[in-house]
Amino acid sequence: MPNVKLTKRVIDSAKAGTKDTILWDTDLKGFGCKITPAGHKVYFCYYRTKGGQQRRPKIGDHGVLTCEEAREVAKRWLAEAGIGGDPGGSLQAQKTQITFDAFADQYLEQHARTKKKASSVAADERNLNNHIRPMFGKLPIAAIGRMDVVCFHQKMKGKPGAANRCLALLSKMFNLAELWGFRPDNSNPCRHVSKYPERKLERYLTKEEFKGLGAQLQEKKLEKGMGPIIAAIIELLIFTGCRRDEILTLKWDDVSCNDRCLYLKDSKTGAKIVHLNSLALDVLQGLKLTQDNPFVFPGEKPGQHFAGIEKAWQRLRKKINLSDVRLHDLRHSFASVAASSGINLPMIGALLGHREVSTTQRYAHLSADPLRQANEEIGKKIAKAMRKK
Numbered sequence: 001m002p003n004v005k006l007t008k009r010v011i012d013s014a015k016a017g018t019k020d021t022i023l024w025d026t027d028l029k030g031f032g033c034k035i036t037p038a039g040h041k042v043y044f045c046y047y048r049t050k051g052g053q054q055r056r057p058k059i060g061d062h063g064v065l066t067c068e069e070a071r072e073v074a075k076r077w078l079a080e081a082g083i084g085g086d087p088g089g090s091l092q093a094q095k096t097q098i099t100f101d102a103f104a105d106q107y108l109e110q111h112a113r114t115k116k117k118a119s120s121v122a123a124d125e126r127n128l129n130n131h132i133r134p135m136f137g138k139l140p141i142a143a144i145g146r147m148d149v150v151c152f153h154q155k156m157k158g159k160p161g162a163a164n165r166c167l168a169l170l171s172k173m174f175n176l177a178e179l180w181g182f183r184p185d186n187s188n189p190c191r192h193v194s195k196y197p198e199r200k201l202e203r204y205l206t207k208e209e210f211k212g213l214g215a216q217l218q219e220k221k222l223e224k225g226m227g228p229i230i231a232a233i234i235e236l237l238i239f240t241g242c243r244r245d246e247i248l249t250l251k252w253d254d255v256s257c258n259d260r261c262l263y264l265k266d267s268k269t270g271a272k273i274v275h276l277n278s279l280a281l282d283v284l285q286g287l288k289l290t291q292d293n294p295f296v297f298p299g300e301k302p303g304q305h306f307a308g309i310e311k312a313w314q315r316l317r318k319k320i321n322l323s324d325v326r327l328h329d330l331r332h333s334f335a336s337v338a339a340s341s342g343i344n345l346p347m348i349g350a351l352l353g354h355r356e357v358s359t360t361q362r363y364a365h366l367s368a369d370p371l372r373q374a375n376e377e378i379g380k381k382i383a384k385a386m387r388k389k
Helices: 008-013 067-082 087-096 100-115 118-136 146-155 160-179 207-221 227-240 244-248 278-285 309-319 328-340 345-352 357-367 369-387
Strands: 021-025 031-035 041-045 058-061 261-264 272-275
Touching: 031 067, 041 067, 058 067, 067 087, 100 118, 100 160, 118 146, 118 160, 146 160, 207 227, 207 309, 227 244, 227 278, 227 309, 227 328, 328 345
Parallel strands: none
Antiparallel strands: 021 031, 031 041, 041 058, 261 272
């Protein structure tokens, strides 16, 4: 731990090591700069309280504060400590008094909006505003305990899916509260709170249902206005197995008819390639490019994509008695047809863009259907041979 007069030049030239490096100032005892292995440089002040406790509160980051500005703060803190004060303890006490509402705002600004997709940020905001803030908003973040979380989770037992998503969000937020110094380490109150079991909704279209849907889509294509666009969106969902938003936000720059592929720059699982069969390709080639709108399915407002597919689907499915079928079930149906056709699970996972093998495993029972059929045929042939005289 070298001692040197701390200056901008000295700190700028200091190199990071394999562990934290501490530079102590020779002009002001207790004033220092820590350099992490990642190269992060932080000014701090070291002193002992009247009761003998060691303190090393952070003053600020190098670059945000100049060396001289940090030294002036250190002088004030050391002077306060010299007369029995505890500036570092006061800062910590102020942090722990922050309310959940204030912390939630900080979480959204410093974490969610910088590290999550826009759709995930919107989901966090809905869960916070509709469920979490009404329960915890006015409480100090440091005062929320496990029983508070248990009671909150139990109040939402009628909505197990929403309850589990809120629990996961809270757990992440409390982990960050520890990281940012608003709660002690290892104090996450969500720990040991068990999630509710959820029933996965999986609905596959039958051959007859596909037939009825196909007839309805043909009628939709003949309608004026947005009818043909709605039909094309649904057909593309059926023939690609894509997620709804992957198709709604699809841009012409993402489409390569020559390669027969969609090159999606972003999706739920990151960038991915969607291979187009001839039917999906026909749908795309039947669409017209809209001037001044990059989206394959343009909305009514300039520069925006079509946004009314959910309401359109609800009206359409009601006409053909498919009221329990969601748009996402078209993706499940694509996978179920693949599985029952004998296509192996890794291939199905690749077609759907699954990142985890376990996600595709839900179709394992369907992939066994061709094997059962083959096994049945073999058994019948053997039995027939055994009965011959």
